Amino acid sequence: xxxxxxxxxxxxxxxxxxxxxxxxxxxxxxxxxxxxxxxxxxxxxxxxxxxxxxxxxxxxxxxxxxxxxxxxxxxxxxxxxxxxxxxxxxxxxxxxxxxxxxxxxxxxxxxxxxxxxxxxxxxxxxxxxxxxxxxxxxxxxxxxxxxxxxxxxxxxxxxxxxxxxxxxxxxxxxxxxxxxxxxxxxxxxxxxxxxxxxxxxxxxxxxxxxxxxxxxxxxxxxxxxxxxxxxxxxxxxxxxxxxxxxxxxxxxxxxxxxxxxxxxxxxxxxxxxxxxxxxxxxxxxxxxxxxxxxxxxxxxxxxxxxxxxxxxxxxxxxxxxxxxxxxxxxxxxxxxxxxxxxxxxxxxxxxxxxxxxxxxxxxxxxxxxxxxxxxxxxxxxxxxxxxxxxxxxxxxxxxxxxxxxxxxxxxxxxxxxxxxxxxxxxxxxxxxxxxxxxxxxxxxxxxxxxxxxxxxxxxxxxxxxxxxxxxxxxxxxxxxxxxxxxxxxxxxxxxxxxxxxxxxxxxxxxxxxxxxxxxxxxxxxxxxxxxxxxxxxxxxxxxxxxxxxxxxxxxxxxxxxxxxxxxxxxxxxxxxxxxxxxxxxxxxxxxxxxxxxxxxxxxxxxxxxxxxxxxxxxxxxxxxxxxxxxxxxxxxxxxxxxxxxxxxxxxxxxxxxxxxxxxxxxxxxxxxxxxxxxxxxxxxxxxxxxxxxxxxxxxxxxxxxxxxxxxxxxxxxxxxxxxxxxxxxxxxxxxxxxxxxxxxxxxxxxxxxxxxxxxxxxxxxxxxxxxxxxxxxxxxxxxxxxxxxxxxxxxxxxxxxxxxxxxxxxxxxxxxxxxxxxxxxxxxxxxxxxxxxxxxxxxxxxxxxxxxxxxxxxxxxxxxxxxxxxxxxxxxxxxxxxxxxxxxxxxxxxxxxxxxxxxxxxxxxxxxxxxxxxxxxxxxxxxxxxxx
Numbered sequence: 001x002x003x004x005x006x007x008x009x010x011x012x013x014x015x016x017x018x019x020x021x022x023x024x025x026x027x028x029x030x031x032x033x034x035x036x037x038x039x040x041x042x043x044x045x046x047x048x049x050x051x052x053x054x055x056x057x058x059x060x061x062x063x064x065x066x067x068x069x070x071x072x073x074x075x076x077x078x079x080x081x082x083x084x085x086x087x088x089x090x091x092x093x094x095x096x097x098x099x100x101x102x103x104x105x106x107x108x109x110x111x112x113x114x115x116x117x118x119x120x121x122x123x124x125x126x127x128x129x130x131x132x133x134x135x136x137x138x139x140x141x142x143x144x145x146x147x148x149x150x151x152x153x154x155x156x157x158x159x160x161x162x163x164x165x166x167x168x169x170x171x172x173x174x175x176x177x178x179x180x181x182x183x184x185x186x187x188x189x190x191x192x193x194x195x196x197x198x199x200x201x202x203x204x205x206x207x208x209x210x211x212x213x214x215x216x217x218x219x220x221x222x223x224x225x226x227x228x229x230x231x232x233x234x235x236x237x238x239x240x241x242x243x244x245x246x247x248x249x250x251x252x253x254x255x256x257x258x259x260x261x262x263x264x265x266x267x268x269x270x271x272x273x274x275x276x277x278x279x280x281x282x283x284x285x286x287x288x289x290x291x292x293x294x295x296x297x298x299x300x301x302x303x304x305x306x307x308x309x310x311x312x313x314x315x316x317x318x319x320x321x322x323x324x325x326x327x328x329x330x331x332x333x334x335x336x337x338x339x340x341x342x343x344x345x346x347x348x349x350x351x352x353x354x355x356x357x358x359x360x361x362x363x364x365x366x367x368x369x370x371x372x373x374x375x376x377x378x379x380x381x382x383x384x385x386x387x388x389x390x391x392x393x394x395x396x397x398x399x400x401x402x403x404x405x406x407x408x409x410x411x412x413x414x415x416x417x418x419x420x421x422x423x424x425x426x427x428x429x430x431x432x433x434x435x436x437x438x439x440x441x442x443x444x445x446x447x448x449x450x451x452x453x454x455x456x457x458x459x460x461x462x463x464x465x466x467x468x469x470x471x472x473x474x475x476x477x478x479x480x481x482x483x484x485x486x487x488x489x490x491x492x493x494x495x496x497x498x499x500x501x502x503x504x505x506x507x508x509x510x511x512x513x514x515x516x517x518x519x520x521x522x523x524x525x526x527x528x529x530x531x532x533x534x535x536x537x538x539x540x541x542x543x544x545x546x547x548x549x550x551x552x553x554x555x556x557x558x559x560x561x562x563x564x565x566x567x568x569x570x571x572x573x574x575x576x577x578x579x580x581x582x583x584x585x586x587x588x589x590x591x592x593x594x595x596x597x598x599x600x601x602x603x604x605x606x607x608x609x610x611x612x613x614x615x616x617x618x619x620x621x622x623x624x625x626x627x628x629x630x631x632x633x634x635x636x637x638x639x640x641x642x643x644x645x646x647x648x649x650x651x652x653x654x655x656x657x658x659x660x661x662x663x664x665x666x667x668x669x670x671x672x673x674x675x676x677x678x679x680x681x682x683x684x685x686x687x688x689x690x691x692x693x694x695x696x697x698x699x700x701x702x703x704x705x706x707x708x709x710x711x712x713x714x715x716x717x718x719x720x721x722x723x724x725x726x727x728x729x730x731x732x733x734x735x736x737x738x739x740x741x742x743x744x745x746x747x748x749x750x751x752x753x754x755x756x757x758x759x760x761x762x763x764x765x766x767x768x769x770x771x772x773x774x775x776x777x778x779x780x781x782x783x784x785x786x787x788x789x790x791x792x793x794x795x796x797x798x799x800x801x802x803x804x805x806x807x808x809x810x811x812x813x814x815x816x817x818x819x820x821x822x823x824x825x826x827x828x829x830x831x832x833x834x835x836x837x838x839x840x841x842x843x844x845x846x847x848x849x850x851x852x853x854x855x856x857x858x859x860x861x862x863x864x865x866x867x868x869x870x871x872x873x874x875x876x877x878x879x880x881x882x883x884x885x886x887x888x889x890x891x892x893x894x895x896x897x898x899x900x901x902x903x904x905x906x907x908x909x910x911x912x913x914x915x916x917x918x919x920x921x922x923x924x925x926x927x928x929x930x931x932x
Contacts, residue, residue: 029101045065081095090424105248117164149171153171163183167187215277222244236538243260261286265290325476328412328470328473471494583738612837642822783829
């Protein structure tokens with residue numbers, strides 16, 4: 001028997017609808033015969049009437065809460081079928097329909113589906129259980145509906161058994177796109193994945209990131225919240241709270257849940273935007289209580305209720321705040337409006353919904369249009385019959401129906417009918433479709449998946465998920481003349497993922513949404529960055545200023561951006577980077593001007609000294625300084641050293657970097673070399689030790705010494721420039737500026753150059769120190785010693801200062817030490833002589849000079865130890881000083897304090913005012929006279 005049950009069709013009576021409520025025909029809400037019958041599932045009523053909280057018997061009860069908008073959707077199906085029947089789309093074929101009321105509950109919908117599945121033309125409404133339904137012919141070829149996703153999911157699972165095409169005009173749950181679980185489900189509206197994406201995009205563009213959600217606690221609501229949560233996260237939007245309301249109004253806990261949701265809204269003061277995934281009857285109750293509590297927020301409406309006229313006509317609805325919503329794109333409603341205007345001529349015998357509508361109109365005839373929806377929803381059919389409100393006159397109030405049209409739902413309903421009709425046309429090209437057995441529903445399903453047709457000059461087709469993605473219209477509720485009007489603000493394009501506005505006024509309306517603040521934390525301004533606090537939400541944060549050299553140029557940035565350290569900088573809390581200023585020791589810098597003035601003053605002093613020495617060339621002081629040639633060379637070196645300071649000022653250039661150190665080094669080396677020659681000359685002139693004198697005679701070669709000492713420095717500088725030449729460099733060590741400076745190329749080479757000068761100065765210092773006790777007025781060695789000390793002190797201080805100084809004033813450090821060195825040596829070498837020439841002219845005469853030399857010689861000779869063995873016996877008695885009376889009458893020797901010394905020709909020439917035959921006083925060695 002088991003095998004027989006698998007192989008052979010078994011007739012099984014599963015459900016007898018008429019036993020528990022009415023006759024099967026009365027169970028149908030609206031019907032019309034035809035060659036091909038299309039089923040319809042619409043939630044004409046909002047809830048079922050339950051006498052008990054928990055039903056004890058499987059009885060399908062009546063419904064209440066007449067939904068005018070859904071009733072209009074059923075009329076749209078009827079109108080679309082009439083249009084097709086009156087057109088040439090299906091020649092010779094008449095479409096019929098059977099429309100059932102689901103009352104927004106799965107139980108009622110399942111009863112209707114069982115009748116859809118019943119075998120065609122059977123004597124009883126029964127469903128056969130088979131292993132293969134390929135050749136099974138049910139009562140209907142396709143089903144339009146249901147209205148709500150929760151119902152559609154359940155219905156689709158049953159219709160999958162026979163693969164009867166189900167085309168929903170309003171069910172948007174994302175899960176219904178799953179063709180594995182719902183292979184026969186299609187829809188003429190976009191999936192909620194697009195709607196939630198559009199909502200998140202709207203919230204993001206409006207600058208909101210802290211929002212609440214209220215949804216129904218069913219598959220539709222939970223899936224919508226889940227989908228929106230993912231889209232919100234992708235757009236940095238956080239959900240402050242989620243409130244779930246019972247899916248059915250018959251649930252006794254619904255009022256408590258609504259109150260709980262409103263309490264949460266009141267507590268969350270920072271949440272000013274609430275996304276609502278509810279059915280219209282839920283929204284009606286929620287908003288009425290919210291108005292009582294004076295709650296004012298911005299409400300984001302899902303496609304279920306965004307165009308709900310009966311909600312927009314709730315008294316004092318404007319006190320709730322702004323409503324922005326999404327609805328399906330619509331088409332031309334003029335044909336349907338004409339149909340409604342002529343509704344009074346439509347037969348109502350086969351349309352129970354029309355009959356109920358006329359009864360409700362009669363019952364509520366005294367109610368104004370704005371309160372009519374509330375009056376209608378308060379009655380059930382049982383109450384109407386019980387109160388005997390049926391009258392002979394029918395009330396239609398077509399204008400009320402037209403005012404309650406929701407264009408998106410009407411258009412999608414008619415689109416579903418046309419899609420089925422086009423599929424039937426293709427299916428019936430080579431078949432006689434007047435025969436109910438011409439094709440099976442599953443064959444129509446395959447044709448539907450491939451169908452393409454034109455609607456309002458736009459190609460329409462189902463994608464691989466069974467969806468027609470037409471996009472959304474963006475609605476905004478405005479109060480005009482005391483009434484809330486639902487207006488179209490723009491549209492959302494699914495492909496571009498962006499909003500499109502028809503005119504500038506609509507775009508301004510959209511931008512005005514930014515005036516509403518709905519954030520967990522205050523906006524972080526440019527220059528600040530978000531620091532996420534201990535809250536689990538990333539939208540709750542503190543605003544922290546960006547540190548130096550970092551910036552943010554937009555609000556609410558997650559991280560600070562780094563400026564280009566080489567060329568730009570930024571202060572703390574900056575919104576942009578600033579180009580670094582190029583800095584160097586400029587000519588107009590006050591400090592540079594001061595140093596240049598000092599250099600110029602040094603040059604002026606050099607010129608003055610040259611003039612003074614040139615005009616007094618024959619005076620003893622000038623002659624004692626080594627003559628004009630040596631003085632000019634030394635002064636020229638000082639001049640070049642002062643000139644070299646100018647190369648340290650101004651914008652660094654390659655030739656400046658190469659020339660400035662070389663010019664100073666070579667000129668200063670030559671200067672020290674000349675002073676060294678003078679120091680050696682002084683030692684040679686006043687050294688009375690024969691051994692030292694002999695050594696000094698060998699060393700004292702003025703021109704070779706100057707050439708050698710200077711040549712070594714020249715060689716150092718040439719090698720420096722050739723091997724590792726100084727170059728212009730940008731220094732970025734200071735954050736706000738770029739220091740343009742000369743990189744010396746090789747610090748070692750710079751050290752060698754300066755060290756070599758220091759070595760020459762040290763030798764010069766030793767030599768000068770030996771001759772520090774010369775005659776006071778002509779004691780050049782003492783001043784040379786002092787000048788070298790100044791040089792050493794300046795350069796010793798320079799080293800630590802130079803190594804610790806940075807910035808544009810680094811060249812100024814070297815200028816200062818050059819000036820100190822130059823002024824020190826110049827002043828010690830020439831200023832005393834200039835002082836004698838200008839202010840002590842009595843000391844600048846031959847007689848004064850000879851007198852001073854005689855005094856110095858007397859003191860020096862008295863301290864000498866006399867070597868008598870070296871003196872000739874004939875010279876034992878010191879004669880009176882004469883030119884030719886000593887030491888074997890050598891005309892170039894004289895007797896002096898017990899010793900025989902050379903008589904310098906220069907001495908003889910300088911004694912013009914002394915008697916020519918005899919001179920009273922000591923004689924001076926020849927070489928020493930010329931050197932003093």
